[in-house]
Amino acid sequence: xxxxxxxxxTNGLIIGAFYVLMALGLSLILNLSNVINFAHGGFxxxxxxxxxxxxxxxxxxxxxLVAPLVTAAIGLAxxxxxxxxxxxxxxxxxxxxxxxxxxxxxxGTRFIWGAQGKPVTIPAFLAQxxxxxxxxxxxxxxxxxxxxxxxxxxxxxxxxxxxLGIRIRAGTLDLETVAALGINVGMLRSLNFSVxxxxxxxxxxxxxxxxxxxxxxxxxxxxxxxxxxxxGGVGSLLGTLLGGLLIGVASGVTAVFFxxxxxxxxxxxxxxxxxxxxxxxxxxxxxxx
Amino acid sequence: MASHRISDNVSRRVLLKGAAALSGLQVASPFIxxxxxxxxxxxxxxxxxxxxxxxxxxxxxxxxxxxxxxINAKGGILGRPVELLVEDSANDxxxxxxxxxxxxERDEVPFIIGDVNSGIAQAMAQVTAExxxxxxxxxxxxxxxxxxxxxxxxxxxxxxxxxxxxxxxxLLFTKYGKKWHFVTPDYAFGHTLQEACAENLKKLGGTVxxxxxxxxxxxxxxxxxxxxxxxxxxVLLLLVQGSDMVNCLKQIVQFGIDKQIHVxxxxxxxxxxxxxxxxxxxxxxxxxxxxxQPNTPxxxxxxxxxxxxxxGKVPTARTWFGYTAMYSLALVANREKTLDSVKLAQALGDxxxxxxxxxxxxxxYYRKGDHQLMTSAFVGEALPKGAGDPEDLFRVDTxxxxxxxxxxxxxxxxTLQWPA
Numbered sequence: 001x002x003x004x005x006x007x008x009x010t011n012g013l014i015i016g017a018f019y020v021l022m023a024l025g026l027s028l029i030l031n032l033s034n035v036i037n038f039a040h041g042g043f044x045x046x047x048x049x050x051x052x053x054x055x056x057x058x059x060x061x062x063x064x065l066v067a068p069l070v071t072a073a074i075g076l077a078x079x080x081x082x083x084x085x086x087x088x089x090x091x092x093x094x095x096x097x098x099x100x101x102x103x104x105x106x107x108g109t110r111f112i113w114g115a116q117g118k119p120v121t122i123p124a125f126l127a128q129x130x131x132x133x134x135x136x137x138x139x140x141x142x143x144x145x146x147x148x149x150x151x152x153x154x155x156x157x158x159x160x161x162x163x164l165g166i167r168i169r170a171g172t173l174d175l176e177t178v179a180a181l182g183i184n185v186g187m188l189r190s191l192n193f194s195v196x197x198x199x200x201x202x203x204x205x206x207x208x209x210x211x212x213x214x215x216x217x218x219x220x221x222x223x224x225x226x227x228x229x230x231x232g233g234v235g236s237l238l239g240t241l242l243g244g245l246l247i248g249v250a251s252g253v254t255a256v257f258f259x260x261x262x263x264x265x266x267x268x269x270x271x272x273x274x275x276x277x278x279x280x281x282x283x284x285x286x287x288x289x
Numbered sequence: 290m291a292s293h294r295i296s297d298n299v300s301r302r303v304l305l306k307g308a309a310a311l312s313g314l315q316v317a318s319p320f321i322x323x324x325x326x327x328x329x330x331x332x333x334x335x336x337x338x339x340x341x342x343x344x345x346x347x348x349x350x351x352x353x354x355x356x357x358x359x360i361n362a363k364g365g366i367l368g369r370p371v372e373l374l375v376e377d378s379a380n381d382x383x384x385x386x387x388x389x390x391x392x393x394e395r396d397e398v399p400f401i402i403g404d405v406n407s408g409i410a411q412a413m414a415q416v417t418a419e420x421x422x423x424x425x426x427x428x429x430x431x432x433x434x435x436x437x438x439x440x441x442x443x444x445x446x447x448x449x450x451x452x453x454x455x456x457x458x459x460l461l462f463t464k465y466g467k468k469w470h471f472v473t474p475d476y477a478f479g480h481t482l483q484e485a486c487a488e489n490l491k492k493l494g495g496t497v498x499x500x501x502x503x504x505x506x507x508x509x510x511x512x513x514x515x516x517x518x519x520x521x522x523x524v525l526l527l528l529v530q531g532s533d534m535v536n537c538l539k540q541i542v543q544f545g546i547d548k549q550i551h552v553x554x555x556x557x558x559x560x561x562x563x564x565x566x567x568x569x570x571x572x573x574x575x576x577x578x579x580x581x582q583p584n585t586p587x588x589x590x591x592x593x594x595x596x597x598x599x600x601g602k603v604p605t606a607r608t609w610f611g612y613t614a615m616y617s618l619a620l621v622a623n624r625e626k627t628l629d630s631v632k633l634a635q636a637l638g639d640x641x642x643x644x645x646x647x648x649x650x651x652x653x654y655y656r657k658g659d660h661q662l663m664t665s666a667f668v669g670e671a672l673p674k675g676a677g678d679p680e681d682l683f684r685v686d687t688x689x690x691x692x693x694x695x696x697x698x699x700x701x702x703x704t705l706q707w708p709a
Contacts, residue, residue, distance in 0.1 A: 007515045015509055106339065115343040117535050117564030127543060127568075135518070135544045136511050211508050212539055212564060214532045216340055220508050255512030260475055260502045262512060 007136060008252040014141050016248020017148040018203065018210075020241050022225035023232075024155060025199030027240045030229070031172045032192045034091050035083060038098040040225070041218025042105025043197045047071040047204025048213050049113050052120055060123055060209075068201035075197025079190050087189070102219070109215040118213040126209075144206050151202060152241065158195070159237075168192050172235075224251075227266045231273050233283025242281055329372035330365065330628065332357075332618065333392030334611075335403035335413060336427075340380030341506050341531045342405045344560045345607045349427050350375055352604065352611030353402065355594055360619045367622065373615070378404050380505075385409035386416055393420045399628045400425070402614045405607075407431035407478040414443045421708065423630040423637075425617060427610040430556070431477040432485070435661040437702035442634050444617070444660040446610045448577055450478060451701075452694040453555040454485035456575045456666035458493065464573070465551040466523025467495035472513055472537060473528045475502040482528050482555060498522040503529060503537075510537045511544070518546055527554040527572075534561045542569040557671065559605040562682040567673040570682055576667040578606040578649065579685055581678075587645040603680045609648060613662075616646045617655070631708060651690035658698030660705070663691030 022044065029037045051067035058066055078101070086093045126139040159165035167188055171178045179185045207221065224247055232243025247266045255262040273280060334353055336346035350373075357373050365371050374396055378385035385404050392398045393416070401417050401424045404410045410429030417424035418440040426434050426445040430453065435445045448456075461469075469490055473479040479502070487497050498520040501513040507529075514537075517525055525546065529537050534557075541547055557574030580592050580603045591612070595604040604612075617637065622628060625636045638657030647653035651665045666689045675681035 004516065004519050007519075008512055011511050011515060015511070110339070110343065115338075115347050116560055117344065117532055119564055119566040119569075121566055129543070129545050132545075135546065136515050138543045140543065207508075210539075211536050212532075212566075214341075214535070214564070215343065216506075216532070217508065220506050252512045255501075256516060259513060259516070260504075263504045263507075 004256055005253065008256050009249055011136050012249035012252025013245055014137070014145055014248070015252065016228075016245035017145045018206065018244075019221075019224045019228050019248055020244030021148045021151055021199055021203045021206070022221060023228040023240045023244050024152065024237060025196040025203070026225055027196075027229050027234075027237055028155075028168075028199070029193055029196040031235055031237075032168055032175075033079075033083070033087065033094075033189050035086075035094040035098065035193075036091060037196070038095060038222070039078070039101035039105060040098075040196075040200050041220075041222035042102045042109075043071055043075055043200035043218075044204040044207065044221060045105060045109050045213075045215060045218040046074060047201030048120075048208035048217070049109055049118075049204075050201070051205040051208055052113075052118050052213055055120075060121075064202075064205050067205050068198045071201025071204065072194040072198035075200075076190055076194045078197075079193040083193070084186065084189070105218065106215050113213075113215070115215060120208040120212055122209040140209055144210065147202070147206060151199060155195075155199075155237075164188075164191060224248075224266055227270045230270050230280060233280025236280065236282040239280055239282030246281075329370045330367070330400075330622075331372045331374055331396055331398040332400045332402065332615065333389070333396060333398035334373060334375045335378050335385055335388050335392070335401065335409075336375070336405055337380035337385075337409070338375070338377040341533065342380055344564075345428065345531065345558060345605070346405050348560065348605050348607035349405065349611035349614075351595065351599060352608035352613075353427075353615040354611075355591075355598060355608075356612045356615035356619070359594075360616070366619050367626065367628070371615075371619065374398060378406070378409050380406055380409070382406075382409050382412045386412050389413045389416045390420075393417070393422050399423065399630065400618045402427050402611070402618075404429055406476075407434070407481075408476050410434055411438060411477065414438070414440055418442055421630050423618065423633050425614040427614040428607055429478070430482070432481045432701070433477070435659040435701065435703060439659055439701070439703035439705060441705050441707045442630060444634075444637055444655055444662070446613050446617070446662050446664070447606075448556075448664065448666065448691070449661060449695065449701075450482035450555075451485045451696055452666065452691065453575060453577075454482060454489055455694040455696075456668055456689050457553070457555055457573065458486060458489035460668065461524055461526070461551075461553050461573065462490065462493045462495055465553065467493070468498050468522045469495060469524045469526055470498045470517045470520050470522035470550075471500040471526050471528060472510065472517065473500055473502050474505055474530065474533060476505055478530070479528050486526060486528070486555065503533065505533065507533055508536055510540050514540060514544060514546060518544075518550065522550060524551045524553055527552065528556075530556065530558070531561065532564070534558075535564045538565055538569045538571070542571065547571055557683070558607070559603070559680065559682065560607070562671055563680065570671045570673045573668075573670050574683075576606055576669070576683055576685070577664065578609040579667045579683060580604050581681055582649065582685070582688070585648060585650055588648050591648055603678070613642065613646055617642070620646070635707075650688060653691070656695070656698065658705075659701045659703035661691075661695065661701075663695060665690055666694050 051063040055063045129135040130137045228243035232239030254265040376388035405428045407429040410426045424443045473483040553573040641654040667685045669684045669686040
């Protein structure tokens with residue numbers, strides 16, 4: 001039993017790492033633009049299907065780079081045309097818009113690529129388990145974790161050490177002052193949105209290799225990401241990281257004892273956190289209304 | 290990493306409202322097709338055109354549409370053209386019931402077909418019985434529909450879960466071993482299918498090492514698979530369907546579990562095999578219908594007709610379900626020369642499908658006692674690559690007649706109560 005538990009904790013961390021990647025993109029957009037991006041799952045699906053489409057021409061590694069960039073470009077267009085006019089209005093406007101976009105993405109995917117799922121082939125050397133004992137850690141899952149770690153590291157560097165990142169952080173704290181200092185806030189929001197959508201696109205490519213492609217896959221992966229943000233603390237990227245890993249582990253451990261509740265446990269965790277520490281584990285007091 | 294403040298006007302409450310709204314994403318649904326005519330006979334079809342069963346539902350609709358074209362070319366029903374009204378249940382019970390009511394009350398359809406999802410099909414049956422509307426469940430498998438919850442107005446085309454279990458249990462036991470572990474979808478279909486398999490296994494003298502109940506729409510099965518492997522079964526039976534089957538099989542192969550444990554199941558579908566990479570097309574299964582059968586009359590024409598309409602894709606079992614359900618209604622209505630639901634429901638009892646509709650070698654008829662179609666099980670093995678045709682992904686070893694896989698009516702728990 002202890003070995004089984006250890007397996008599932010490790011496995012939960014791997015799953016959680018994936019939620020982290022999704023949730024970080026969501027969190028970035030929420031923090032600066034106040035947009036609860038329900039279309040994030042749609043961007044994930046778009047990233048996966050774009051990778052599927054271009055893989056025959058650019059290969060898996062090319063698709064891993066190009067597909068998130070194309071997705072980010074789509075995100076940029078969506079932000080400029082549809083989301084920008086809603087800044088300054090009640091956040092529910094943005095929520096409803098992205099809610100509708102999620103439908104459009106799903107039906108659009110079904111229209112273009114069909115309702116039937118698509119198989120995605122990953123490089124053969126990544127498709128093998130590490131060993132017979134650690135069969136659940138395949139090269140690809142390990143690769144996913146490395147990719148998440150790299151993405152988180154790069155995001156940290158971007159936010160901490162680059163002019164763009166410092167402006168994003170400043171804008172998150174006080175957008176009006178940032179604007180008063182002459183920074184182009186519109187551009188800042190667009191770039192920030194694109195970075196968030198890039199992470200969704202990257203998640204899509206990684207998920208496609210792991211799960212295959214299906215038009216509805218975005219909705220299923222989006223909810224845990226929202227929970228990761230709420231558990232970790234809205235407004236805290238570190239909290240998002242922690243939240244994603246925690247719900248992944250909780251889900252994995254629950255599957256050992258009570259499999260039926262392995263999904264419900266995430267919601268239970270969210271409820272408990274909201275009751276005991278409403279601002280989330282690493283959310284700061286007074287950060288939310 | 291620094292914490293970042295969000296604006297005062299985004300509250301946790303808004304985020305939670307959003308999360309709640311997300312869970313409703315699958316409820317809203319679009320109308321699919323409309324072609325109205327004043328004198329037509331309308332047939333309502335409710336299927337999950339969106340959600341995890343969208344691919345199979347679309348194939349059912351595709352089969353029903355072909356049937357409508359052919360029926361209309363032969364003069365329709367009682368000389369009137371047939372019109373198919375398709376509604377999306379969005380894989381949600383409430384939506385399915387609402388769409389069924391709308392079709393019966395507003396569109397005044399005399400016939401209903403649907404749903405792929407057993408839970409929705411059962412809920413729809415409550416409505417159609419209340420409204421005295423003839424209803425054919427084309428692709429919802431749970432036993433209750435033609436078992437303890439059977440209704441005078443409800444017929445079913447696809448196999449029951451008991452028939453599915455009976456078609457492969459002996460083979461799996463003798464060929465692969467006596468310790469079985471299940472991965473089961475946590476709803477009506479999965480529960481009855483697992484119970485039937487477990488019961489068969491017990492009779493054969495085997496043991497169940499575990500049953501992983503997985504929520505519908507599970508994307509990551511690794512936690513369940515770790516547990517299943519630790520139980521050291523001889524056979525890992527996958528009872529999940531749709532995209533769940535695809536995800537589960539793919540992960541099994543990635544983990545190399547198929548090298549240690551035999552992977553098999555009951556119902557397998559061409560839609561799932563098509564969505565899998567070649568290395569994950571493994572295992573012994575039963576198909577409910579297959580597009581490649583030697584010497585079956587009219588099969589080649591059916592396959593060609595579907596291919597013409599689907600850009601070269603072959604018909605699947607789901608296509609045949611939709612086709613058969615639609616044809617059954619038209620054939621019986623034309624034979625009885627009425628649209629009266631009670632008369633037609635009585636006439637469908639023991640109604641035998643003609644060769645151009647049954648498209649299989651064995652006799653195929655609706656059983657009078659429980660309204661279940663006695664249709665064959667195509668037992669065989671998944672193929673990594675199509676031999677001769679990229680969609681020939683299954684090798685049929687045996688075709689077992691429905692009479693052989695179905696329990697006797699007395700064992701189904703069905704007692705039909707006819708309206709006074």
